[in-house]
Amino acid sequence: MSRNITSKAIGLAASAAVLAGAVFSAPVVSAQPAAADGGHGNQCFLRSNINGFQAPDDHTVYIRVGVNDIYRLSLMVDCTSLSFRQGIGLESTPGDPWICSPIQATVVYRDTGMRNRCPVSGIHKLTPAEIAALPKRDLP
Numbered sequence: 001m002s003r004n005i006t007s008k009a010i011g012l013a014a015s016a017a018v019l020a021g022a023v024f025s026a027p028v029v030s031a032q033p034a035a036a037d038g039g040h041g042n043q044c045f046l047r048s049n050i051n052g053f054q055a056p057d058d059h060t061v062y063i064r065v066g067v068n069d070i071y072r073l074s075l076m077v078d079c080t081s082l083s084f085r086q087g088i089g090l091e092s093t094p095g096d097p098w099i100c101s102p103i104q105a106t107v108v109y110r111d112t113g114m115r116n117r118c119p120v121s122g123i124h125k126l127t128p129a130e131i132a133a134l135p136k137r138d139l140p
Helices: 002-024 128-133
Strands: 050-057 060-065 069-075 089-092 105-111 114-125
Touching (some): 069 105
Antiparallel strands (some): 105 114
C-alpha cells in the first residue's frame, strides 16, 4: 500500500514541476497594448495625453494627442449640441489609461446641467495628408 502512495506522490510532484516550468517560462507581455489595427500603425493613445478637441458636428470629434497626432472619433449616435460645447471629456475603460478601440471610449459632456454620454463607434488616426486637408476650424 505504501508503494502505491509513493508512486502517486512522485506523479503529483512531477506534474507540479511541469506546471511550474510552464508558468515561469510564460512570455513577457508588453505594458503598452498592441495596435488595434493589426500592427499597421499605432491606433492606441493614452487618455492623459489628449491636448484639445474640436467637434465640427454632433457625431464627430477630433482630438489632438501629444503635439502632432490627431484622431477622429465617430460617435454611435448624434450627440445634441456637442458642437457647441466648450469642454468635453473622454472616459476610458476603468483602470485602463490606454484607448485602442471604440468600445474603450465614451465622450461625455454637460448640456443644460445634464450629463450626456456618447459611445464611440470608430477611432481613426489621421495621416499628415488628412490633417492638412481638414478645415482650420475643425483642427483641435
